[in-house]
Amino acid sequence: MDSVSDLGAIFVMQGFNGLSNFCVLLLMALGLAIIFGQMGVINMAHGEFLTIGAYTTFLLSELAHSVGASWLIESYFVIAIVIAFFVAAAVGFLVEYLLIRHLYARPLDTLLATWGLSLILQQAFRSTFGAREVSATLPEWLMGSVQPTPTIDIPINGLVVMGLTAVLTSAVFFALLRSRWGVRVRATTQNRVMSSATGINTRRVDRITFSLGCGLAGIAGAAFTTIGSTGPTAGSLYIVDTFLTVVFGGAQSLVGAIASAFSIAQTQATMEFFMSGSTAKVLTLLAVITILMLRPQGLFATRVRG
Amino acid sequence: MSKNETASLPARALKELMQGDRVYLLLLAVLILIVFPATLSVFRLALVGKYLTYSFVALGLVLCWGYGGILSLGQGVFFGLGGYCMAMFLKLEASDPKSTSIQSTPGIPDFMDWNQLTELPAYWIPFKSLAFTLIAIPLVPGLLALIIGLAMFKRRVGGVYFAIITQAVAAILSILIIGQQGYTGGVNGITDLKTLLGWDIREDSAKLVLYYVNAGLLFGVVLIGRHLLASKLGRLLMAMRDREDRVRFSGYDVAQLKTFVFVAAAMISSIGGAMFTLQVGFMSPSFVGIEPSIEMVIAAAVGGRGSLLGAVYGALIVNFGKTFFSERFPELWLFLIGSLFIAVVMVFPNGLAGLDWAALKRRTLSVVQKLLPKRGHESSASEPAPTPAAPNGGRS
Amino acid sequence: MNHEYLLSVDGVTVSFDGFKAVDNLSLYVDKDEIRAIIGPNGAGKTTLLDIISGKTRPTSGSVSFKGAELTKLREHEVVRKGIGRKFQTPSVYESLTVFENLEMSYPKGRNAFGAWAFKRSKAVIEKVEEIAELIYLKDRIEDMAGVLSHGQKQWLEIGMLLIQNPDLMMLDEPVAGMSVGEREKTAELLKLLVEGRAVIVVEHDMEFVKRIADKVTVLHQGKWLAEGSMATVQQDPKVIEVYIGH
Secondary structure, eight states, X not given: OOHHHHHHHHHHHHHHHHHHHHHHHHHHHHHHIIIIIITOOOOTTHHHHHHHHHHHHHHHHHHHHHHOOHHHHHHHHHHHHHHHHHHHHHHHHHHHHHTGGGOTTOHHHHHHHHHHHHHHHHHHHHHHHXXXXXXXXXXXXXXXXXXXXXXXXXXXXXXXXXXXXXXXXXXXXXXXXXXXXXXXXXXXXHOHHHHXXXXXXXXXXXXXXXXXXXXXXXXXXXXXXXXXXXXXXXXXXXXXXXXXXXHHHOTTOHHHHHHHHHHHHHHHHHHHHHSOHHHHHHHHHHHHHHHHHHOTTOTTOOOOOO | OXXXXXXXXXXXXXXXXXXXXXXXXXXXXXXXXXXXXXXXXXXXXXXXXXXXXXXXXXXXXXXXXXXXXXXXXXXXXXXXXXXXXXXXXXXXXXXXXXXXXXXXSTTSOHHHHHTTXXXXXXXXXXXXXXXXXXXXXXXXXHHHHHHHHHHHHTTTOOHHHHHHHHHHHHHHHHHHHHHOHHHHOGGGOBOOOOEEXXXXXXXXXXXXXXXXXXXXXXXXXXXXXXHHHHSHHHHHHHHHHHOHHHHHTTXXXXXXXXXXXXXXXXXXXXXXXXXXXXXXXXBOGGGTSHHHHHHHHHHHHHHOTTOHHHHHHHHHHHHHHHHHHHHHOHHHHHHHHHHHHHHHHHTOTTTGGGSOHHHHHHHHHHHHHHHSOOOSSOOOTTSOOOOOOOXXXXXX | OOOOOSEEEEEEEEEETTEEEEEEEEEEEOTTOEEEEEOSTTSSHHHHHHHHHTSSOOSEEEEEETTEEOTTSOHHHHHHHTEEEEOSSOOOOTTXXXXXXXXXXXXXXXXXXXXXXXXXXXXXXXXXXHHHHHTTOGGGTTSBGGGSOHHHHHHHHHHHHHTTOOSEEEEESTTTTOOHHHHHHXXXXXXXXXXXXXXXXXXXXXXXXXXXXXXXXXXXXXXXXEEEOHHHHHHOHHHHHHHHOO
């Protein structure tokens, strides 16, 4: 029997199962890496921005189906991704203006205040959408799978999410390293006073950066609707993982965030194959914090003066 | 003392009492030891007892966060470990072969039987002894805190990173407990606890006794804490919180100091957990994870993270509020507590203890002094001025 | 040479991602000596202090003090060996009184339990008052350190070092921001307390250096440039070029 190729097939499929989860985690981590890694802001409500994106997608799904136009039903998902980004970014913009900007030099206080914000948002979701989970109805072309070989079954939504993540990751890299915004962000992070003195509107840079990070979480939320149903606490499932991912990779390194998200998601997915879900999660988290105890600066930190 | 300044004994006693914050300690003692037991039903009093166990955690946070600058978002871990140790002892007592004769394997806790376990796991066995349990309650969490503390603080992991890791530890423990339901009772926890060495802890009379034991332990911790904070160690912790480098360069091992205060907070929290189990009769993972841990932080923050007494008041207030709102307006509760987090951070960072109590005390003192009987001559206008004694040779 | 110096810095190099903050530096300081370290900004003066006090680990080289190797020790261990350091910006405990600041640095009860059990004995009180007098703060002894002037905070910090009775004192810009009168008093103070110990002073004020230093070492770009008495060094063409040449 082809037991070896069967086992290989299982690994590939298991790999792809973990892949969608990895993509959501990666998008979240990228958003948080921008906010935490570049700005030093602890946003404990980051998970709620995922939920915002997910509910936005759900609402658009409902809208598309109630309108009934078939072109809308097929394409709403793509539109949803864009709108989810903007809705989440807009809320992020508001949050930065009302709350975050008062707390920049106080990371522990930001942590507590944003936790409070997350509770408020969760209740807002519950009051608006109800405590029960809802699901966006995915369009036809996202369902089903491709079969490169008879034993390997790759879900299409997994591939789409992966593609989306790859595009976005490159976009973020490009933006941060090449665009004018990117230069301003990096300047502000490294030397706020000097940046301000050279005419950079640091307040605006902060606000836009924060909104961008939240927007990415919103897209993660849209992607999330392909792998699970959405409830008020959907985002809170990701918050601990996302922070650990960013810290594990080395808070200021985007490459670190990617490598970290990959290793964490894949480790967990692989272990889930051999043991119960909760044990896999426990072992993964334990491994991460043990490594962090041995190397607190994360995997990709460089030696900095002082 | 000139005649003009003679104050009566009650006035002097009052002035002595108003020194420092002794009066608030007295007020709290009166409230907890006298007022509540006298005015509340057994049911409501048990609720207060429950809130007081949460105050243990808040007290620990005053030490490690308010004074030491170490924010731990995982104190539920230590509360829970203390609680589970006590629960294991009580459960084993309630699972004697006679009461569990209907199980497929008598003599082991019911949840183990439901999960097809056929014998007691090895690490449960020592908990048959009360002496072992009482030692384990502070020691197991203390040891865990020691390991985490040394590992983190020796490597200069502090602030936000430390907080995130404590959150992860809380998540890990709660997932672990829920996942291993055969060994831990799972998501329902360890329930149906009956007697402590034969004494039925479910009886009203027992609940009253336990309430007082709990209050006694609480005040014990408060008094020891006050002694610690008044000593050089208290000043050292504040100095470390404000200027860690300078403390290091004065020859202090900062990692060791931080670990000390983190372990102390852990042990205090675990005593609270054990008393919780005794008073409420069960322990579950819902007290171990991320949410309960951060609720305990907000209690300390509301009361005043720099004040031991504030922490107790804070725990009472936040939990009263939670019970009240969850019963009447459940939708409102999360909005309220979320806003409370934000308010504490933005508007009153020193909590209730940070309000201007000195002014309040001064005003109260002056009002009360006016009301007390006086022997001095700062009298009201209606009283005639005393006439000097007439020179008299023959008055006896 | 068999002479054992109190402090020997031997070929120390510190490299941050290729940038050499200190480059093959060697320096030898003896008891009863006030050594001034001068040099333009970025010369590596503060980094040198960081290395000696254990804040930064050198990439290569060794530092030995009273015969013991310092480079592997942590900061508080270096302090306990007998080295005290004053920072560039005054680093005192603002929410404690002058008395409490000095008491905090008293070399007893240096762990958690010791500090808890610490008794403010007569010996402690006398020592604190004695030091307070030396640093010109006797009449401010009950004041919060936060309300002291900039110069007084510097003196307090020196007092906090002094009470530990160190064999080596390292002062990073002790007179920065001080008035002329305060500088005079600081110079007198230093001359008094160098007895029986070594003092390293990093400074930019050349008048002050001239007043107090027994020997001067000049650093430039992390390297040793010149050494000798102030007069010698001021006439050294390499030094002149570095200070005036840019």
